[in-house]
Structure formats: C-alpha cells, structure tokens
Amino acid sequence: MRRIYKAHILYTKEKDRFVVLENGYVAVDADGRVTEVAADLESLGADASKRRNTKTDASQLGADASQLGADASKRRNTKTDASQLGADASKRRNTKTDASELGADASKRRNKPEYDDTEIIDFGDCLLIPAMNDLHVHAAQYRNQGIAMDLELLPWLHNYTFPEEMKYADTEYAKRMYRQFVRDLWRVGTMRTCTFASIHTESTRVLMRLFREAGMGALVGKVGMNRNCPEGLSESVEQMVQGYESLIAEFNEPDALVRPIITPRFIPSCTPEMLRTCGELAVKYHLHVQSHLSENKDEIALVQKLEPESTCYGDAYDRYGLFGQTPTVMAHCVFTENEEMALMKQRGVMVAHCPTSNLNVTTGIAPIRQFLDEGLRVGFGSDISGGHNLSIFQMMVYAIQMSKLHYQRNHARSFLTLSEAFWMATKCGGSFFGKVGSFEPGYEFDALVIDDRDLNHDNYSILERLERFIYLGDDRQIEKRFCRGREIVEPKIG
C-alpha cells in the first residue's frame, strides 16, 4: 500500500534554505520510504478523482467540527499577506521552493505507472516536517534531568551522576525510568536517538526492547568504563565483550531500527585495553561508535597525559580504531581545533552539538559555524542530564543563540540561520542513522505533523509558522509522529 500525505510540507535538502510546499504531497511506499514529493497530486501518478479515498483530518486529529467552530473559517486563509511583510517579503519568498526545482523532479516522474493501491491522507492546515534526531543523550541520567544545575562538573558527577547510573544494576528501576525516557522522546518528536545507557548489560537490553516495542529508531550504548570511576561503575574488558555480544545476538540485524553502538565513556574512563577492544568490536560487528571529545580543557590535558603519543584528543581515539573506522559520532567538540577538525573531516566523524549542556556545565561555545564551513557533519544532542531539555527543537534555538554570541564577538563568521539549524536537526543529524531526516525520494519517512493553531493567531506564512513553532512550541503541537513510515503511538509508561 502506498500512502500519500497532504499538508504544508517543509524540509531542508541543503542547509541554506527550506523547501516549502504549501498544500504539498509526499508519497511513501509500503517499506516506509519516500518515493516522491510534489506540489500537486497529478505528478504523483495519482489522479485527483482518487481523492475520494481521502481521510479527512478532522476525524483523524480528534477535532470534531464543533470544536473547530469559529476558528475553522479563519484558518482557511493561510496565505501571508505579502504587503504585511513589507520590504522583506521578497527576500522571504526566496525561501520557498522555486518551480524549476519541482519541475525538474516532476519531469522525471512523467512516465510513472498509475498506482492502484494508494491511500491519500489529508492533514489539512497542519505542517509536515521531518522528525527530530538526538545524537547524544544519557538515558541512565534521566532521573536527574533539571536538578543539581548549580553544581560544577566534579561534584555533579560524583554526587549525582555516578550514583544515579549505579542504580541501573536493578533492571526494575531501569524499566521504570527508561519507560519515561522513551515516552518523553516520543513526546518531543525525536524518532531516532543515539544514547548512552550504563555499564549494565541487562538494563541496556531493557532500554533496547522498549525502543523496539515503541517502533522508534535507536542506537543504544552499553557504556564501557574501567578506570577513574567508582567501584560500582566498572567492569572488566571480558565482561564488556560478553555483554556486547549478548546484545548483538539479540539486536544486530543489519536493517533493524534498534541496534547496539560501541560506547567507551571517554578516554579517561577506559584503559588502553578496553579502548582497543572497543575498536575491534566495532569493526568485527559493523557497529557505530559514540563517545565524548574535547568538552573541557582539563579533560583535554588529562587525555594528553594518558596518551602522550597522541597528537590531539581525536588522534587518541583514532589510534584505537574509534574515530571513523565505522560511523562515529563525538559529543561536544567545544575545543576542537585545526588538526582534530581535519582528522574528523578525513574520517567522516560526526559532531553531536549539545548547546544546553555546554551552557549548564560551564563548558563554552562550540565552533559550529566553522565545522559547517569545513564540511563536517553536525547534528544535535540533548545530552540529558548535563543538558536539561529533551527537545531537539530547543537545541536549534540554543544553537542559533550561542552562534550569535560567537558572532557578537567576531563578525568574521556569520551566525547560524534557522534553515541551517533545522538541517542539522533533520537531514544532517539523521544521516547517522541512514537515509533519515529529509523527504527526498529514497529517505525513510520519519515525520511530524504539527497542528499549530494555538500559536497561529494571525496570518503568518508557512515558514513563519514553522519558526514560531520551533521557538515557542512544544509537544502539544505535535499531532502525529512517524518513524520509517509507521505512525508511532504513545509508548506506555505503566
């Protein structure tokens, strides 16, 4: 069964601008992949007469006609009055897809076969955007989200973070907290998550099963650590290997939505033997790798002391086969400079930018504009519980704001724009999970339906509506969520 979704569609093919299709269509095949996106039904090989199959949004959205009441008439007029935008209107118009771009796509489809088995689903006046991707978050710190924010790094780690992670020796505790975590990721529209769990194999399995039951994509890391850490958070290299292999046995189908990811906590927490073994496991089982990089100057100095032959922190990972030998993401990179940056580019190592965490933990401002200029791939991490906010939409806002602070000090590099932040949150961040984060043909259909009527109290353009939702909105406006073509319902927490 092919499905065609109609809505106001926004996504980013490139970082510099949005594709905006007012009342556009996206077609998704039975495997959950986008086949086409178009301004009209005809170019999708679905003639308009088939629209009798249309499910109207009113019943789907749980909003019966009486509820919409007087509002419904107002909402019909969604086009922005260009004169209202004044001189700027011409500039903003350029952010919409121009006809030639769609034309090129349309011509390719001219001789498409007719589809008999097509359902057309109309989301009315809602926005349809790619779902969010979170590239760095500590699931086993979820209880501590938003507390102890007045503490500095060391007392925070020793009094809050490590004691909390130790509790995950108890799989019942893990189940209770991880259910909240997965449900809340669902709430904020994050359909793919790359996360640290804890050292505990069975609790990690609990989390992976919860993601799988929910139908949400995840790379889940059993954490490797065996030095400079408290007694209860250390295990031997052999235990680590056994744990990973047991998870791999259950979860490592190549196309699975939920897979293990090799996760040395960071170099100071892992002996050379553990690091080497992590690198070997990644290659042997074709697993992704995640860790922390250059978050803090003291940390960098410590790594240099522990790995005196390394030329930079990134090089220390590289020597253990943990820096792009398989797809790799590194969180923070606040102090990543020339040589490390070049190595990341060469190896295709991604950056997980965690702006709220960098503020809360008094880290600093990562040079994101420079990373983008150098061609590095950058996505977002909520980094709970260093970060306090699980929403990747809020990471966009913070990233733009941090980048403006950079700009305020040095006008040589412009600040991040909304389309760049959106691209990082969707297409670029999603690339760590495969063809995820765009509505271009071939991409997995990970999507959010945004019903922003409560934010939309005047005639805003489609793009202004998206901007307002990103800056002001929250999970209340997320009406539906899709991952790999499937609608994802709210995961149960009880």
Added chain:
Amino acid sequence: MRRIYKAHILYTKEKDRFVVLENGYVAVDADGRVTEVAADLESLGADASKRRNTKTDASQLGADASQLGADASKRRNTKTDASQLGADASKRRNTKTDASELGADASKRRNKPEYDDTEIIDFGDCLLIPAMNDLHVHAAQYRNQGIAMDLELLPWLHNYTFPEEMKYADTEYAKRMYRQFVRDLWRVGTMRTCTFASIHTESTRVLMRLFREAGMGALVGKVGMNRNCPEGLSESVEQMVQGYESLIAEFNEPDALVRPIITPRFIPSCTPEMLRTCGELAVKYHLHVQSHLSENKDEIALVQKLEPESTCYGDAYDRYGLFGQTPTVMAHCVFTENEEMALMKQRGVMVAHCPTSNLNVTTGIAPIRQFLDEGLRVGFGSDISGGHNLSIFQMMVYAIQMSKLHYQRNHARSFLTLSEAFWMATKCGGSFFGKVGSFEPGYEFDALVIDDRDLNHDNYSILERLERFIYLGDDRQIEKRFCRGREIVEPKIG
C-alpha cells in the same frame, strides 16, 4: 475573611537561599496581604480542629479520585530519601528554613488573637511559590514573537517591529492582539507586568482595561517617540501629554493594580523637549519610568553624539529627570559600567535583565553578578519580541546559563545560583510594583500553585521539584494563580 493556604511553600527572603516549608501554611488577610507564614497551623492562631473547613485539593484541582488512580498512592510519599542524595544531602538540607528562623517568627505570634472567620485551603502535594514579575516586554510586538529571528537589529526594526507597532492605530487590532498577550501572561504565571504599548493612546487604554478586567497588575507605557522613527510612529509632545493625561484620568488611583508608566522609547527616539516633558510628567503625577539603557555599543555612541554633555548614557536620562527621580527601570544594561552603575545605585534605578533578547538580538551578556555584588536591584524582562519566550521561569534558566558563560571566561565572579535567579524573578523584580514577590508578612499575596505530578516521577526533594519545574516545566503545571490575594481566572480571548 482570612484565608490560610497549605502547600509546600518556597520563596526567597534573601537572594542566597530559599525558604522551604514542607507542608507549610501562609495566611492572607481580606486585603490580599500575607499576615503570617508558618510551619504549623497552631502558630497561626487557627487551631487544628478548624480544619473541618478545609477544602480538599482533589475537587479544587479538578482531579477526581479515579483520575488520580494508582498514582495517588505513590504521591503520598513525598519525602526525599536522604541516602539517595549521598554526600550532598547534608548540603541540600541547609537550603530548608531552619527551625530557629521559624521559631523567631513563631514567638512573635504567641499572643495572637483567635480568628473566627478563617478558611483553610489545602493544596495537598502542590508547591506554592510567589508569582512571576516581568519588568520589560513590548505588548505591541506580540504578533512578532518568535519570527524573523534570523534578522539583525536594523532590518528587524524596519521590516517587522515598526510596521507592526503602526497597526495599533487600530483599536480593534489592538484588542485582538492584546487579549492574546494578557491571556498568555496569565498562562505563564506572570501576575505583574511592566510593558511598553505603542504611541497610540486609545490602544494603550485597551490594554490597560484588559489587565484591569483580568485582575492582573500592570504598569503600561504609552510610548513616547518623535525622532528617528517612521512617520506613523511619531507624535508631538503636546499629543503625548494629552494622551498621558487622558490615561492618568482613568487609571491613576494610587493603589490601583494597573497604572500608566512614563515611557520614552529611548534617547535616540525622543527630542530633548520630549524627554524633559516625560520627566516632568513623571514627577507631577508620581508615575514610574521605564526605558532602554546601554543595550548596544552603536546605540551608546549615538546617545553620546546626541547628548554630548552627558557623562554616560544613564546620565543623559538623569539630566531629563528620568533616572530615579521616580521609581525607574531600565532594560538591558549590557554595557553598563562603573560610572553608570554607580549612578544607578545612587538613584535606585532597577535593571530589567532580558537574557533571551540579548542572545537573539546579538547584544551580549549583561554583567548581572556585578550588579548584584554592587547592590543594584535586578529583575527579569521577557522583552518580546526581541526575546521569544514569555515565561519568566525560562528567563531564570537563561540568566543562569549566560552567567555561567561569563564565569567560564572569568572565574573571578561566581555564576548565578537558582535562589538568586528566583529572587530576581520574585522579590527583587516584584519590588518595582510595591511589596510584591515574597510571602513575608505585609507582602501582597501574588502566588502560583504548581502541580508538578507529571514531572515528578521519582522521589525528589521539594527544592528539586521546584528546580525541575523551573528547568523543564511550563504552564501545564501552573494549577492556580493569585494576584493581590485574588484568584485570577483565565482571561477570555474571544
């Protein structure tokens, strides 16, 4: 009728620590002022047998027993397990009011008369905190909240801000937007607002009437501007005086919740004659004053050029009687330094710190720690639409984060703590409106009841619950709102 409210009570008498009363009581007289706050009913002169008057929270909160279901049993156990907090527990215990402090208060009340006419209202497991105060926000930019954030100051002003403010020549448009604005302030728990309207007298009157109807406190500024501004946003000094006097005639009872405030936009927008007249009006009618100060280096240079005899930007206002001759608040003060700081202290001029605006408009980081160290009074402004977020809770979070960035660069001054930010949002910010922002005896009872059960998925301490609500919460957890002792219901927008 005296009312006694029972809940977990948190407020700040001083900036350095919270007063926390687990299952405490606050008594409010018929005029809406706090008479006492205590750990037990007996010391309020209300003996426990009178608790049969208690309204239970279940019916009040609209949560019937069946809705609470399994959860209710869990919530009964609200005490934090000290062992969970580990080494830190002892430190955190100190944040609770120690018995001696309450003891001192209790002794004063020992010979209190019995009150016959007392109603006791039990908010169960909810938190009870002072309501929020917003010291700087542009009501007439409300439509533009969260759009055009990629623009720099000048195109933003000329293409979005000025055209929007011009629309307020139409009182019907004003009514539609201002209703949203007042309703949304209500939503986020802001019970006192010091706001810029526009130059338009009749639209300003509309806004003041909406605040009055809602029962919420406000200082509302008809904006004075007559140079360096577009045609439609300029009026003569005579028109300004007439407009102010017409508003004063309707609104200037000394004890009114809603009053006009003298509001020259800023020095570059006002001729010397307009500035002088503003100063005279403030003194003549005992009105507060608000404006902008030292937000931007170009602005400061322009003021120096326009007012060559002034020794600093603040001194320029001072020469026109607009710098503390009556209670004065100045927004931003990002580049306020030694001389200006000293003059502000001398004159008692308050700072409205607008952290999100300063980030969005690429302004910089205001030296808040230094202001506090110098003894200046500092509150928060959401500064819509330079700021994008109306919630003063979020201003606390941003202020702490910005202050951490400062700290990260210069460890000489510590970063703001949660209690300091809370004190700025409540007792210090509230001081611009009178005795507002605390639960100490004599203070007007402006309060929020926080039902945080959906954030509260483990055993957190009362203070951790407040911290989580501030960092993660939103209007959904604000169960009730009080202004000057009266419960404020949701203002109608239709």
